[in-house]
Amino acid sequence: MSRVPTAELRRYLLTGHIRCRDCLRARLPRSPGTTASPSRQTRAFASQNATIASIAPSVSAAPVTPLRKQLKEQAKALKASGTKKKRNADNQTVPGWELTVGIEIHAQLNTARKLFSAAATSFNDIPNSNVALFDVAMPGSQPIFQPETLIPAVRAALALNCAIQPVSRFDRKHYFHWDQPAGYQITQYYEPFARDGRITLYARDGIAPEDGDRVDVGIKQVQMEQDTAKTTAQPGEVHWLDFNRVGVPLIEIITLPQIHHPATAAALVRKVQMLLASVDACVSGMEAGGLRADVNVSVRRTEDVATGKLGTRTEIKNLSSFKAVEDAIIAERDRQIAVLEAGGVVEGETRGWSLGSTGTRRLRGKEGEVDYRYMPDPDLGPVVIGDDLVGHLAASMGVLPDPEIDMLIARYGLSAKDALSLMLLDNGARIQYFYRLLDTLDERLGIDSSAELETRSGHRHALLAVNWCLHELGKLTELSADLGMTPEGECKVPSADLAAILYHLHKREITAKVAKDLLWGVFRGDITSGAVSEAINANDLWFQEISEQDYAALADQAVEGEAKVLGEFLRFKQGKAKAYPQGKLMFLVGKMMRTGPEERMDPASAERVMRSRIEEVYLLALEGSK
Incomplete structure (x- = not known):
């Protein structure tokens, strides 16, 4: 194939110039059939870059509605409609019917580059600024597998107790949509890099009471694949496409259909997110869009269980919160049961779910494997994973969530609920903040942090730290959109400053009310870092207890x-x-x-x-x- 001139490629898509590092940058298109002088081109490019720069902050800084507020709005909508919703805790089973659920979880990997190109995976850059030729299917471009993307993928699979396959291969999954420029997605359908995993869920993880103390769910396979473009809906049936996300590496985790209660399904997704965060494999959680879940739901009568044949399944796509997983499964289960009890037939189809809905909605007829026309990708060779790499990653993973939760309960006297909340919040960063806070507090109190604490009275300062990490910092998020928590465990309230506040509170040198006022002052920046004690002195806030x-x-x-x-x-x-x-x-x-x-x-x-x-x-x- 002869080399296509750059000028022709510019007219093909995005009309941008070729950057170093094999990327395209969006530029202002010229009208067909016209030629512009270099000076006019320069002015046009400068104008377009200014336009993009003005749009990008508004896109990236779009206000995120907190989940708590979304749930309140959902409750108001249900109340206004006159619909009485049964509590999920009382709605895990339906007499005479068995529910079966399988889950597919898509998680963005924590990598600097895309799966098959050298383009960066930054999500905060100008739209369409990190787009390689292959990402947008430029004629003649070829995929180049980026080996570093394999590291977080293998760590995730090991955390899920999977067997790493020494040889895996990529396949093309064909479908046509505006967010997939090539007309196919590269994935691992026939020979994934990991198989036969298992995840154990305990009562503390929030499984349904009907499942007892624990339940094991098998993982069929974990495969690597590309993400699609980001679509942003605009008024007037207009959609903006940001191709920065095209080619971002994902793993798809496919469970076996072994879940029989909606709460257990939500607990599994929550546990997977916690596991991926603990091994630094995932970019962000469900609340930030870095993890999405599709659930496959079917029902059958209890007398049909002995036959082993499952009912017709439907798939609910792109669930973006743990509550949505549980609510959507309950709604689809009840819909299927109503159809079957009325003498109807459940159709295999893809369905959608919206926050605040009382039922799922049909999106399209279910596409089967034949419709996708899977075929081995002819441009990519096999991926060979050595035992030495697997052994090194397994040895360097550190402590996984379950042993860490056991340690938090045994050593510091935390409740299972508080320990689990610490592990989940801020995609695992809140627990790091807690450890920083506790180390500083131990040092100020003269406590040997390596010594075992034998009595519950010895846990008092740790329980105080947990309460403030969870609840008092949580109250700040109700007033501000973000604590600014970093993956290393620091935020707008430095852990050293909160440790100083809690030290004086623990020693009964200030009251709880004064401590909360000091926390708010640090958060707003009214109290400079390291000046907590000076602020107490300056405002005469020391506690002088009555007799x-x-x-x-x-x-x-x-x-x-x-x-x-x-x-x-x-x-x-x-x-x-x-x-x-x-x-x-x-x-x-x-x-x-x-x-x-x-x-x-x-x-x-x-x-x-x-x-x-x-x-x-x-x-x-x-x-x-x-």
Whole structure:
């Protein structure tokens, strides 16, 4: 094939010049049949680059609606429609029917280059600025496999307990859509690089109660493949295409159809995201679009289970949150059951799901393997993976999530829920922040971080750190779109500054209210890094606790007129109530805190004094009056 002049390639697609590193950059197109002087071309190119630069920030900085807000809007929409939705926890099974689910998870790999070209995989650059000739199917361009993309892929497969295949090959999957310039996608259908994996889900992972304490789900295969262009819908049925994402390396994780409850399906996707983050294989999680899930759903009557034949499956595409996975499976299960109970037939098809929907919607008839016309890619040779590479990656993976969660529970006294939340938040960066925070706090408190903590009282500062990492930092995200958390575990609130705040709080040198004000000040930049103690001094925020006599006087004031509440404590003392009325106690403590100078009161001290006054004064008085 003769060399095509660059000027002809420019007219073919994007009308851009060829960059070094084998990439194209978008330029302003010329009208057909016209020639422009060099100076006019220069002005046109400068104008186009300015236009792209003005558009790009608005595209990349588009506000991201937090999932919590999306869920609130979904709840409002359901309430307005008059539809009463059954709680997912009570909707895991349907009597007389068995649900079967298989999942396909697509995850963007953490690589600097694309799968078959040297173009960069940066997602924050100007649209259509990281596009190689092969990415947009320029005539004569050839794929060149980038070996470095194999590293995160193998690490992911090892984390999923897969067997790495010594030889794998690429195939072409043919379909036509505007986001796939070549008319086919290069994937590994016949000979993937990893097979026969397994993932274990425990009750703490959020599986359905019907699955018991644990469930094992088999992984059929893990294959490498290309991503497609990013499509952004515009008003008036216009779509913008950003080819920066074309050719970005993905892995597709295909599970066996061994999931039978919607909550377990959501737990599996959540666990996979956590595993990929723990071995640094995935760019980002579902909330950022770096991981997407397709679910295959079928139902059959319980009397048909013995035959082993599954029902007709439908596929729900591109689910982008864990809740969407569970909700979409429930909706599609109920739809299929309704069709079959009405005497109908479930059609094999591809369906879609939108946040806030009460049902799935048909997208197209299901494309089978014959429709895709899979064939070995003639331009790519086999991928050979040596045992030495697999052994090195397996030895360098570090601690996987399950052993780490066990350590957090045993060593620091965390609950399973808190440990799991730390592992999941910020795509694994929040747990790194916690470790940084705890190391600094240990150092300030003079605690040997390598020593084993034997009693729960020794965990108090660790539990304090967990609470602030999860809840207080979480409250900041409700007021700001982003904490700016880095993969290394730092954010707009430096871990050293939060450690200083928690040190003074742990030593009871400041109140919780002052600590929260200091946190907000650090986050906004009102308190410079390393100046927490200076800010406390400058504003005279040190805790000066009231005396025991003052606490007792406030307790007496709070108890006035609460004879009925005191009666509950008397009933417990006389054995007429099974549980201590802790809620009533905290009600009285709350009255104390509201009555007294809150900035000089410690809730724990207030609770201790109130409990003592009730048991040593008021209950004796009540018993004496009777």
